[in-house]
Amino acid sequence: MKREWWKEVVVYQVYWRSFKDTNGDGIGDLGGVIEKLDYLADLGVGVIWLNPVYDSPDRDNGYDISDYYKIMPKAGSMEQWERLLHEVHSRGMKLIMDLVVNHTSNLHPWFLESRSSRHNPKRDWYIWRDGKDGAPPNNWRSYFTPSAWEWDEVTGQYYFHSFATEQPDLNWANTDVRNAIYDMMKFWLDKGIDGFRMDAINLLAKPALFSDADNPSDISYLANNPGIHEYLREMHDRVLKHYDVMTVGEIPFVTPEEGLKYVGQDRGELHTLFHFQVCDEMPGWDMLRFKSIQKRWHEVFYGRGWNSQFLNNHDHTRQVTRYGDDDEYRVESAKLLATMIHTLPGIPYVYQGEEIGMTGVHFPSIEDYRDIALMNRYGEEVKKGRSPEAVLAELAPLARDNSRTPMQWDDSPNAGFTKGEPWIKVNPNYVEINTKRDRERPDSIFAYYQKLISLRRQNPIMIYGDYVDLSDGDEALYVYTRKWEDEVWLIILNHAQTRTSFHVPELFAGQTARLIIANYSDVARDGLSDTCLRPYEARVYALC
Ligand code: ISL
Ligand code: CA
Numbered sequence: 001m002k003r004e005w006w007k008e009v010v011v012y013q014v015y016w017r018s019f020k021d022t023n024g025d026g027i028g029d030l031g032g033v034i035e036k037l038d039y040l041a042d043l044g045v046g047v048i049w050l051n052p053v054y055d056s057p058d059r060d061n062g063y064d065i066s067d068y069y070k071i072m073p074k075a076g077s078m079e080q081w082e083r084l085l086h087e088v089h090s091r092g093m094k095l096i097m098d099l100v101v102n103h104t105s106n107l108h109p110w111f112l113e114s115r116s117s118r119h120n121p122k123r124d125w126y127i128w129r130d131g132k133d134g135a136p137p138n139n140w141r142s143y144f145t146p147s148a149w150e151w152d153e154v155t156g157q158y159y160f161h162s163f164a165t166e167q168p169d170l171n172w173a174n175t176d177v178r179n180a181i182y183d184m185m186k187f188w189l190d191k192g193i194d195g196f197r198m199d200a201i202n203l204l205a206k207p208a209l210f211s212d213a214d215n216p217s218d219i220s221y222l223a224n225n226p227g228i229h230e231y232l233r234e235m236h237d238r239v240l241k242h243y244d245v246m247t248v249g250e251i252p253f254v255t256p257e258e259g260l261k262y263v264g265q266d267r268g269e270l271h272t273l274f275h276f277q278v279c280d281e282m283p284g285w286d287m288l289r290f291k292s293i294q295k296r297w298h299e300v301f302y303g304r305g306w307n308s309q310f311l312n313n314h315d316h317t318r319q320v321t322r323y324g325d326d327d328e329y330r331v332e333s334a335k336l337l338a339t340m341i342h343t344l345p346g347i348p349y350v351y352q353g354e355e356i357g358m359t360g361v362h363f364p365s366i367e368d369y370r371d372i373a374l375m376n377r378y379g380e381e382v383k384k385g386r387s388p389e390a391v392l393a394e395l396a397p398l399a400r401d402n403s404r405t406p407m408q409w410d411d412s413p414n415a416g417f418t419k420g421e422p423w424i425k426v427n428p429n430y431v432e433i434n435t436k437r438d439r440e441r442p443d444s445i446f447a448y449y450q451k452l453i454s455l456r457r458q459n460p461i462m463i464y465g466d467y468v469d470l471s472d473g474d475e476a477l478y479v480y481t482r483k484w485e486d487e488v489w490l491i492i493l494n495h496a497q498t499r500t501s502f503h504v505p506e507l508f509a510g511q512t513a514r515l516i517i518a519n520y521s522d523v524a525r526d527g528l529s530d531t532c533l534r535p536y537e538a539r540v541y542a543l544c
Pocket of ligand 2: 023025
């Protein structure tokens with residue numbers, strides 16, 4: 001298997017608006033990211049993924065871009081961004097930027113021109129259609145609204161949007177659009193960035209005919225339409241292959257077989273992807289489902305394409321709350337989930353705050369929420385006559401704002417995130433859960449992440465090793481091996497709040513075992529025998 005730098009990294013996601021505010025306006029900023037780079041270097045991560053910082057009216061937290069060549073004033077300036085890149089590089093880290101090119105803001109000058117008249121040269125840069133009998137062209141939903149079409153009074157047609165009304169989709173069938181995007185990508189690559197995280201990238205192609213869907217609520221029709229691979233191959237040939245950078249595509253609604261078409265090493269498209277089978281199919285922990293997802297992706301990908309591992313991000317509720325235990329066993333379960341993500345095949349992603357076991361929120365009132373996806377959905381459901389309290393209770397657990405509360409640095413007011421009024425409320429548990437406290441303790445979640453990340457630097461088995469699940473059908477225990485050259489690692493995870501007995505697989509009986517890492521401190525360094533694992537206990541052994 002070919003060694004590549006991007007296969008060997010751990011990526012840390014910085015959701016900058018909630019990371020660190022330096023000018024007191026309550027919004028995190030580039031100055032804050034720069035200030036905390038030593039913290040990230042100390043954690044040991046190799047790559048930083050920065051959520052969109054381009055100029056934007058900010059209806060969808062920067063995913064609605066109005067100028068790809070300018071930094072959003074809330075975030076800072078281009079000079080500051082350049083300083084950030086320099087400071088990242090000088091610490092031996094890399095920076096990847098969000099690339100949002102399925103859509104722009106409705107205030108982008110391209111769209112303003114496009115909507116100004118049917119004859120404008122940019123009319124075809126977006127997707128305009130006549131209505132059907134006084135209704136939208138088809139019955140599709142968007143991610144955030146009941147219809148993917150918005151009526152535009154000025155020219156008497158509908159435009160298409162996969163997300164919010166304020167995010168019209170670009171028409172990738174138009175060569176000028178593609179050229180404009182490739183030029184923009186080169187602008188950032190020439191500044192020296194190390195890659196892109198590509199937003200909703202498998203949505204770029206649209207069907208020739210927008211026929212009605214049988215089940216409009218299954219919005220998978222938005223993705224993987226014919227032509228997508230031609231666009232990505234062209235993007236690779238025209239732009240990406242000329243730079244030594246990493247690309248990770250956000251690719252919802254794919255099976256492993258379809259996923260491989262995006263990242264297969266012989267395909268000339270992308271390096272790696274985020275698939276959403278875990279997040280979309282597992283509202284809560286589901287061991288059997290998780291194992292089957294891992295197995296299927298590994299079978300299809302091993303030796304052929306590269307995967308990613310993550311359980312949360314800025315769109316998905318924090319992992320200890322959703323997939324572990326954010327109460328009595330918060331620390332143990334945070335470490336268990338980390339052990340799993342860092343020992344499964346694929347690039348591990350750490351979402352800011354995960355490294356100290358930050359938890360999700362449940363705000364008392366809709367007024368406390370900020371996310372457009374939640375606000376729209378709430379409005380839609382309440383309009384049907386449902387009780388607002390019931391709607392909020394239903395939507396809150398997976399609301400995107402769960403993971404967007406400010407980073408908890410210390411126990412000072414607002415968790416040390418801002419001296420002003422934070423744009424979204426701080427989780428009140430910051431007094432106990434914060435980086436200052438974690439960093440004072442040798443057995444903290446932070447210290448555990450440091451160790452996992454540094455182990456990865458020294459052990460190619462964690463990156464290139466084959467994966468075999470030895471615990472098929474077990475709902476509590478997850479036991480698997482990684483195997484590379486003549487090394488074998490055994491990973492043992494008790495994903496339960498109760499004690500669970502573990503028997504050494506016959507295959508390994510009598511073998512010498514050396515403990516690599518464990519989340520309980522009293523485990524013997526040498527030797528492995530049948531035992532009773534404690535709640536959320538995690539151990540990794542090297543066998544020989
Ligand atoms: O998270 C997902 C599945 O559970 C994805 O389907 C995701 O919601 C979707 O791919 C789009 O997310 C991305 O683009 C949006 C933006 O609001 C999100 O924050 C971003 O991650 C529109 O740009
Ligand atoms: Ca600020």
